[in-house]
Amino acid sequence: MWGGDGYDFLMGRWSSLMAPQLVQYADVKDGDNVLDVGCGTGSLIGALLDVGPTVGVTGIDGSADFVEISRRNFADSRLQLDQGDAQSMPYSDNSFDKCISLLVLNFIPDPMRAVEEMKRVTREGGTVTAAVWDYGDGMEMLRYLWDEAVNIDETAAPKHERNMPLCQQRKLAVLWEECGLRAVNETALTIQMDFTSFDDYWAPFLTGIGPSGSYVSSLDSAPQAKLKERLRQKLAKGSDETAFNLKAKVWAVRGEVG
Secondary structure, eight states: OOOHHHHIIIIIHHHHHHHHHHHHHTTOOTTOEEEEETOTTSHHHHHHHTTOTTOEEEEEESOHHHHHHHHHHOOOTTEEEEEOBTTBOSOOTTOEEEEEEESOGGGSSOHHHHHHHHHHTEEEEEEEEEEEEOTTTTBHHHHHHHHHHHHHOGGGGGGOGGGOTTOSTTHHHHHHHHTTOEEEEEEEEEEEEEESSHHHHHGGGGGOOHHHHHHHHHSOHHHHHHHHHHHHHHHHTTOSSOOEEEEEEEEEEEEEOO
């Protein structure tokens, strides 16, 4: 479902805008040793390396393709990259000052196990931080697509990404509390997504990447054209050239290991 270059075309460019806000919320400091869980193509890695000259970053991802892209994107002695499973990570207890994960937990089969692993590898007094898109409301790029898809085809309703298990307020916070993290704090972080044209919005869905791309690319030509036109009218007033912007919100949570 996820190819590295296609992911960047559809979602990676927006992840990169969100990453600095999450790093700030996680209170990462120069000198910290940080683990990026589900590092993908490196959206969070870049923001972490920008914290300071003595920050140390380890990234882990299950996709060999994503890890290789991150290796190409960042040649830095402060960075270590590993392919591995977030649910069973190859690191010793108390290895990191902070553990952070951006937009990944909804795609891990057992997110509680992953959070417990993140807690295990973080030292006492360190923090575990993560964020997920608010698919049901605040992630407008995907919400508009799915809402129009369901208006046309009611069988699309179960595929709507608002059904993701961790996409609503308090879902992450409850998970953090259940995993025994302390001083749990949750907040919303928002970016603006700027589209230069309607095609800038629509073309990434044709790659087949992610749940949205998989759905759009599976449609026959007539229903796909109908969905495209409804979205073009709604978002760009029927124009191919009109620029527009949308909001994208995540729910972010932070908890302390103790």
